[in-house]
Amino acid sequence: MKGYIAPIERLIDAFRRLPGVGAKTAVRYAFSVLKFSEEEAASFADAVLGAARDVRTCSVCCGFSDGDVCDICSDLDRDHGIICVVEEAKDVTVMEKVRGYRGVYHVLGGSLSPLDNMTPDKLHIKELEERIKAGGIKEIILATNPTPNGDTTAAYLARILEPYGVKISRLAYGIPVGGDIEYADEVTLMRALEGRRDL
DSSP states (O other), X not given: OOOOOHHHHHHHHHHHTSTTOOHHHHHHHHHHHHTSOHHHHHHHHHHHHHHHHHOEEOTTTOSEESSSSOTTTTOTXXXXXXXXXXXXXXXXXXXXXXXXXXXXXXXXXSOOBGGGTBOGGGTTHHHHHHHHHTSOOOEEEEOOOSSHHHHHHHHHXXXXXXXXXXXXXXXXXXXXXXXXXXXXXXXXXXXXXXXOEEO
């Protein structure tokens, strides 16, 4: 059976590159885009290109930014002595829903996973150490996901950061084991922050 014409196949293939998007979903997305007016399609494409062009990595926390330093790192009203370490930049947005947290963040860029070739040198661990060496850090909150890789990453960080003499804590398990921070609600995250423990 013959497939779709080439322009539609290219569009489907483009959507298939997104994580979690299977063949049927990619087809559905592609046909949704085909219903766009030319103006809507241009706006959609411009949003994708604009994000690829304008989103940068913050020189301090390694999270998303539209400048050299992100809004959180440049906010003088936040407690720069408390750093919440997360796996991905999207986790910062989720953690920010917890209105009670007024510290800053550090984005690792993933978690340790030898099977996926994610070794310590591939994460932003050296940058975290540099921030601690610069002084003024009172506490590091390890907010990696409660998964085997997240737990391994937290244990590794606790071990290598211990000599610096800062308080190291881990989010309490208000977040379900095997779940992602991305899908946790605000109450669960607040309880996890309040119930964090020393490592």
